[in-house]
Amino acid sequence: MIAFALYRLAILMTVAFLSAQAAGPREEVGLLCGNLVHREYTPSKNAPDTLLVKDNALRNVSLRLYPVQDGEPCCGSRSPSAETVSGHGGHFKFRKQSAGDYWVVASYKSRDFVTSIQYRPRGSHDVSCSELTYAIEDSGRFGVGRTITVE
Numbered sequence: 001m002i003a004f005a006l007y008r009l010a011i012l013m014t015v016a017f018l019s020a021q022a023a024g025p026r027e028e029v030g031l032l033c034g035n036l037v038h039r040e041y042t043p044s045k046n047a048p049d050t051l052l053v054k055d056n057a058l059r060n061v062s063l064r065l066y067p068v069q070d071g072e073p074c075c076g077s078r079s080p081s082a083e084t085v086s087g088h089g090g091h092f093k094f095r096k097q098s099a100g101d102y103w104v105v106a107s108y109k110s111r112d113f114v115t116s117i118q119y120r121p122r123g124s125h126d127v128s129c130s131e132l133t134y135a136i137e138d139s140g141r142f143g144v145g146r147t148i149t150v151e
Contacts, residue, residue, distance in 0.1 A: 026118045027115075027145075028118040029118070029119055029120070030119075030122040030127065031132065032082075032093065032094035032097055032119055033091070033092060033094065033132065034091075034092065034129055034133060034134050034144065035057065035089060035090040035092075035130065035133050035134065036057070036058045036063065036086045036090040036092055036106060036136070037056060037057055037090050037134070037136070038135075039054070039055050039135040039136065040055075040056070040137075040138075041053060041054075042054060055133065057088075057089045058090045058106075058108060058136070059086055059087060059088060059090060060086065060087075061086045061090075061106055062083065062107040063084050063085070063092050063105065063107075064082070064107075065080055065081050065083070065094050065097065065102050065103070065105075066080050066102060066105065067100055067101070067103075068100070068102060074105065074114050074116075075103055080105075082094040091129065091130075093129065099119055099120055099121055101116065101117070101118050102116065102118075102119055103115070103116050104116070104142075104144075106134070108136055111140075113136045113140065114142060127146055131147045132144060132147075133147055
């Protein structure tokens with residue numbers, strides 16, 4: 001039963017992550033923070049048709065935040081509105097930003113990974129920073145997802 005719950009959790013996280021890559025609405029977040037990870041997929045030894053998800057926390061990675069300007073690609077020669085570096089466990093936080101649409105850029109292994117978000121701060125948050133995962137894949141995908149705890 002626990003294995004099935006973990007399998008479902010991996011699927012939910014992957015769906016949330018992949019939806020961040022699709023054209024259309026940006027992932028809405030109530031906080032400008034989270035955990036930065038490098039995501040790898042490996043075949044299961046027991047079920048070759050099943051992929052296992054492994055996230056490795058990324059420390060000391062530069063992250064930049066740019067306001068989205070309609071009709072323009074990220075980020076050009078503009079200066080970021082905020083910068084930070086991921087710490088222990090990949091944790092990062094951007095401070096003092098107003099609500100709006102933003103590009104999040106992570107510089108990892110001499111490459112920039114870009115995703116877009118809608119920042120809508122709330123008085124009481126339905127998630128905490130530790131529940132938001134920003135995942136980088138070697139394929140170039142970079143997206144945000146929420147961790148769901150199954151009891």
